[in-house]
Amino acid sequence: MKAIEIRNKYLNFFERHGHKIIPSASLIPENDPSVLFTTAGMHPLVPYLLGEKHPEGTRLTDYQKCVRTVDIDEVGDNRHLTFFEMLGNWSLGDYFKEESIKMSYEFLTKELEIPSEKLSVTCFKGDNDAPRDEVSANVWKEAGIPEERIYFFGKDDNWWIAGEEGPCGPDTEIFYDTGKEKCSDKCDPSCGCGKYVEIWNNVFMEYFKNHDGTYSKLKQRNVDTGLGLERMTMLLQGKKTPFEIELFAPVMEKLEELQKVDNISSRRIVAEHLRTSIMIISDGGRPSNVDRGYILRRLIRRMTRHLNKLGIDLNELSNLIDISIDSIKEMYPELLDKKETIKNVIVEEKDKFVRTLQKGEKEFEKEVNNARSKGITTLPVEVVFNLYETYGFPQEMTEELAKEYNIEVDTKDFDKLFKEHQEKSRMGSEHKFKGGLAEQNEMTTKYHTATHLLHKALQIVLGEHATQKGSNITSERLRFDFAHPQKVTPEELQKVEDIVNEQIKRGLDVTCEKMTVEEAKKSGAMGLFENKYGDLVKVYTIGDFSKEICGGPHVKNTSELGTFKIKKEESSSAGVRRIKAVLI
Numbered sequence: 001m002k003a004i005e006i007r008n009k010y011l012n013f014f015e016r017h018g019h020k021i022i023p024s025a026s027l028i029p030e031n032d033p034s035v036l037f038t039t040a041g042m043h044p045l046v047p048y049l050l051g052e053k054h055p056e057g058t059r060l061t062d063y064q065k066c067v068r069t070v071d072i073d074e075v076g077d078n079r080h081l082t083f084f085e086m087l088g089n090w091s092l093g094d095y096f097k098e099e100s101i102k103m104s105y106e107f108l109t110k111e112l113e114i115p116s117e118k119l120s121v122t123c124f125k126g127d128n129d130a131p132r133d134e135v136s137a138n139v140w141k142e143a144g145i146p147e148e149r150i151y152f153f154g155k156d157d158n159w160w161i162a163g164e165e166g167p168c169g170p171d172t173e174i175f176y177d178t179g180k181e182k183c184s185d186k187c188d189p190s191c192g193c194g195k196y197v198e199i200w201n202n203v204f205m206e207y208f209k210n211h212d213g214t215y216s217k218l219k220q221r222n223v224d225t226g227l228g229l230e231r232m233t234m235l236l237q238g239k240k241t242p243f244e245i246e247l248f249a250p251v252m253e254k255l256e257e258l259q260k261v262d263n264i265s266s267r268r269i270v271a272e273h274l275r276t277s278i279m280i281i282s283d284g285g286r287p288s289n290v291d292r293g294y295i296l297r298r299l300i301r302r303m304t305r306h307l308n309k310l311g312i313d314l315n316e317l318s319n320l321i322d323i324s325i326d327s328i329k330e331m332y333p334e335l336l337d338k339k340e341t342i343k344n345v346i347v348e349e350k351d352k353f354v355r356t357l358q359k360g361e362k363e364f365e366k367e368v369n370n371a372r373s374k375g376i377t378t379l380p381v382e383v384v385f386n387l388y389e390t391y392g393f394p395q396e397m398t399e400e401l402a403k404e405y406n407i408e409v410d411t412k413d414f415d416k417l418f419k420e421h422q423e424k425s426r427m428g429s430e431h432k433f434k435g436g437l438a439e440q441n442e443m444t445t446k447y448h449t450a451t452h453l454l455h456k457a458l459q460i461v462l463g464e465h466a467t468q469k470g471s472n473i474t475s476e477r478l479r480f481d482f483a484h485p486q487k488v489t490p491e492e493l494q495k496v497e498d499i500v501n502e503q504i505k506r507g508l509d510v511t512c513e514k515m516t517v518e519e520a521k522k523s524g525a526m527g528l529f530e531n532k533y534g535d536l537v538k539v540y541t542i543g544d545f546s547k548e549i550c551g552g553p554h555v556k557n558t559s560e561l562g563t564f565k566i567k568k569e570e571s572s573s574a575g576v577r578r579i580k581a582v583l584i
């Protein structure tokens with residue numbers, strides 16, 4: 001079965017079980033510049049898991065494009081991917097464990113025709129925060145999974161949360177037995193030997209982890225499930241790695257044909273990073289030196305390096321992009337329109353990297369001369385690491401150069417420095433994820449409404465081009481990114497602030513209506529997130545002042561907001577300005 005068929009079966013199955021199919025959100029969280037990428041199907045749904053009403057109801061299903069970059073350096077082995085597609089179904093305060101498990105079991109055994117004997121499951125074993133999940137285990141038993149294939153594990157294995165705080169809960173994970181021998185008597189689904197492969201995760205999200213580490217019950221009991229499409233396709237096709245399925249195979253074959261040096265890990269890295277770069281660029285990402293732009297840059301650079309390593313002419317890149325897009329265009333037809341842009345961005349970045357490599361080599365030469373003049377015969381590890389960090393030179397490339405220059409290099413502590421660096425960036429991205437899922441409370445609700453007032457005021461003062469490019473809200477402040485070619489003058493900022501405060505004083509009612517995207521546009525609502533919420537959208541109207549498509553939540557009347565004060569205006573990226581403001 002091809003990946004697209006599995007996806008269609010999944011969406012149709014859940015549609016038949018009362019779910020509304022919603023579109024995949026962008027890989028780049030549109031309303032939240034502080035989060036790097038969409039990492040799970042639940043991510044765009046957080047407000048609804050917390051109790052906001054979703055315009056499409058309480059049962060949803062979708063396929064979601066996801067990028068997870070924590071394991072970027074693992075890509076090249078037989079399983080890690082940075083881009084993957086997650087199929088998901090959600091209950092927003094609707095069904096819970098029993099129905100969820102029964103549907104999953106039916107889908108796997110009837111629709112995908114996986115023999116029940118191939119399945120093992122794990123459930124939460126219970127602790128001081130939440131009880132042992134006997135309910136799920138019993139439903140599994142009734143469904144047909146015998147007790148010896150039902151395992152219980154603690155929070156490390158059977159509890160799901162995005163980041164450090166937010167909605168979470170015990171999960172039950174479904175594993176596929178590949179038929180490999182057990183690696184030991186103790187081998188079970190928590191073992192990484194490859195016998196058991198996790199295929200689906202059903203999270204029973206009824207808790208919220210607070211900042212102080214304690215757990216509270218959510219307003220409603222939700223189900224959030226995620227099934228990795230590439231992995232499932234690989235298993236159903238009896239393949240050993242995702243690189244053998246139709247989404248990667250044509251690029252892998254072409255690379256094999258072109259290579260002068262055989263290296264399977266390099267071929268996988270090129271095929272994988274190429275696809276992720278294509279998907280990120282298609283959703284609007286561009287290479288840069290910060291955050292998600294930097295991730296994209298790293299992906300393109302790493303891919304270029306491995307093309308070099310395979311001895312493949314870099315002019316082949318454009319052809320490889322064609323082949324990659326061709327293999328996935330049925331899944332993501334939006335790529336076809338963007339093909340030229342995607343090619344331009346990747347090829348331009350590759351050219352830049354080639355120039356950087358040349359500069360890096362000069363830097364290396366300088367270090368060598370410097371060392372020789374001091375009579376040093378071995379380059380210290382810091383030099384090796386600096387070349388890696390600044391010029392993207394991997395350790396082995398520096399070692400190769402060193403050989404050419406006839407000098408020793410110390411690489412003993414490279415791994416240590418590398419791990420420290422990796423840990424730092426991992427902490428960085430986790431922190432960002434947390435920031436993106438900022439808690440919803442009275443203050444954040446106020447800031448949501450203040451953001452609408454600010455958006456409209458900016459359009460009045462600066463012009464209609466000043467549309468939203470991003471928004472991030474915490475309990476302490478709002479941050480708003482908008483299109484504008486130059487610095488906003490202090491006079492303009494004062495005007496914007498005055499207009500917002502005037503609307504607060506007027507005590508305007510905030511009302512909400514549901515309508516289709518088309519009706520919303522016709523009504524003059526500012527609509528930023530086309531398609532994001534499917535056909536039906538919520539339109540929030542603030543008196544006679546603003547009308548905007550938004551998921552909410554909002555205050556009832558602007559008089560609740562207090563006084564609005566702009567704290568800072570700065571550049572965010574080319575053609576985009578950023579305002580930070582508070583309510584006092």
Ligand code: SER
Nearest residue numbers: 040042201224225226
């Ligand atoms: N949020 C869970 C996961 O990402 C289930 O969708 O695994």
